Amino acid sequence: MNQIKKLLIIGFVWPEPKSSAAGGRMMQLISIFKENGFEITFASAAQDSDFMVDLFEFGVIKKNIELNSSSFDDFVAELNPDVVLFDRFMIEEQFGWRVVEKCPKAIRVLDTEDLHCLRTARQKAFKENRIFELEDLLSEEVAKREIASILRCDVSLIISEFEMSILKDVFKINEDLLFYLPFLVDEMKxxxxxxxxxxxxxxxxxxxxxxxxxxxxxxxxxxxxxxxxxxxxxxxxxxxxxxxxxxxxxxxxxxxxxxxxxxxxxxxxxxxxxxxxxxxxxxxxxxxxxxxxxxxxxxxxxxxxxxxxxxxxxxxxxxxxxxxxxxxxxxxxxxxxxxxxxxxxxxxxxxxxxxxxxxYQKKDYLEKLISLTNSLLIDSKSHRLHNFMGNLLQHHAFKSTMYMSKWIEAKNK
Incomplete structure (x- = not known):
């Protein structure tokens, strides 16, 4: 009998599909993994909102967590997920090192939602009344954090083909670390x-x-x-x-x-x-x-x-x-x-x-996503071995983020 696979999603906010496309995207991901036999826990440090979905209705376990708290370490070690999905790079920065420390075998997936560095650089160019150039991304502070997060993860879900090309051509990221996943809908006639x-x-x-x-x-x-x-x-x-x-x-x-x-x-x-x-x-x-x-x-x-x-x-x-x-x-x-x-x-x-x-056809992407997840579960060691830059960043970020977080936790006490 196959063992049930466990997915932990760490959310930036609780999903609100009626408030934003990001909420709708998150519910799509939940339904994909649910349909493929994953037991899902959704954790977030965000406040509950009046418009969040009732995760229980979708068969998802809801867990409130805290930022900069070792209580998360106990929680994630006990849950021992097979796959951890970070909702945006800021969440990977916060919790990624804790996942690596307590559940080193867990596959780490980043859902970028969209490239924050692209949005920020375009907004800056707009406010400065100049034309946005792709080179602007290379000096964007957010880009350094976001690209580091992508490199530290086993795979990142990218919603736009234009952003796929930016990651490969401008930032020279290996295609093996990226998976193109647009919005998914049913066929129409x-x-x-x-x-x-x-x-x-x-x-x-x-x-x-x-x-x-x-x-x-x-x-x-x-x-x-x-x-x-x-x-x-x-x-x-x-x-x-x-x-x-x-x-x-x-x-x-x-x-x-x-x-x-x-x-x-x-x-x-x-x-x-x-x-x-x-x-x-x-x-x-x-x-x-x-x-x-x-x-x-x-x-x-x-x-x-x-x-x-x-x-x-x-x-x-x-x-x-x-x-x-x-x-x-x-x-x-x-x-x-x-x-x-x-x-x-x-x-x-x-x-x-x-x-x-x-x-935007579901059938074109679902099987590929689950197949990729399963192949990573079978052999993450080889995949990670070839991601030297990710290992390098993991090593240094682990130290800096860990000590900063532990300092904040001690200060809060």
């Missing part, structure tokens, strides 16, 4: 569009995104200041509804019904909202990873307009399900065209289905 609200039954432009995420807040400001005035001028009856979890006072102050600009706050059911909207607007100016909101739009049969950063690595150069436009005046013009032209709108829907079926 053109007939599925008949189940969705028709062109005539839909109304309004919509934007949706978690406001704790800086690129989303910037996008809404950009919409309000640079794009919406042009749309409203040429299409006076236009309405834009902006949804998102955790809106700050600054966000709420943009609510201007007289101008057709509505801040709606948290979406109870994002799917329902996007399904009934006519067009998704997402003029994203900086960021990284894949945009869950744009994939969701395709699944809901809702055409979208975004920028080259928004669409990056999302569509395998197939026709977009709407338009990709970086110029604000053109963006506004194309938004009106997509909203009013039924034939163009319907063709954009079909483009979305083609992208979903070409780029």
């Amino acid at each position: 053109e007939g599925d569009l008949l189940e969705l609200p028709s062109f005539e039954k839909r109304n309004d432009f919509v934007f949706i995104g978690n406001f704790l995420h800086e690129p989303n807040w910037n996008t809404v400001q950009y919409l309000k200041e640079a794009i919406w005035p042009s749309i409203k001028k040429d299409f006076p009856e236009a309405v834009l509804k902006v949804y998102g979890a955790y809106p700050s006072q600054k966000v709420l102050q943009l609510h201007q019904p007289k101008n057709g600009f509505y801040i709606m706050g948290r979406a109870e059911d994002a799917n329902e909202i996007v399904k009934n909207a006519k067009v998704v607007l997402a003029p994203i100016r900086f960021g990284a990873g894949l945009k869950g909101k744009l994939l969701e739009a395709m699944q809901c049969g809702t055409p979208s307009i975004t920028t080259s950063v928004g669409s990056e690595a999302m569509y395998a150069n197939l026709p977009w399900n709407g338009f990709i436009e970086d110029d604000p005046a053109e963006f506004a013009k194309k938004a009106i065209e997509l909203y009013q032209d039924e034939n163009l709108w319907k063709q954009s829907q079909k483009n979305g289905i083609e992208i979903i079926n070409k780029c």
